[in-house]
Amino acid sequence: MSEEFDQLDELIVKGRVLGALLWLREVFDCSLSEAIEFFDARYRKLRDTRPNDFTKSPEEYGRGVYT
Numbered sequence: 001m002s003e004e005f006d007q008l009d010e011l012i013v014k015g016r017v018l019g020a021l022l023w024l025r026e027v028f029d030c031s032l033s034e035a036i037e038f039f040d041a042r043y044r045k046l047r048d049t050r051p052n053d054f055t056k057s058p059e060e061y062g063r064g065v066y067t
Helices: 002-013 017-028 032-049
Strands: none
Touching: 002 017, 002 032, 017 032
């Protein structure tokens, strides 16, 4: 599953929020609200462990994405 999480992590780091949510729903067969919760937890972990990989600040990240 590590390689799959690598794909998810790259979507998150690149700011592809909707792509990441679709990926989560497909892989885990979960609801949108569950995917959002998982995304948020993974995003926070990546911000803590790989802060230099993000090109947008936390305030800018996800701007214009409404779920």
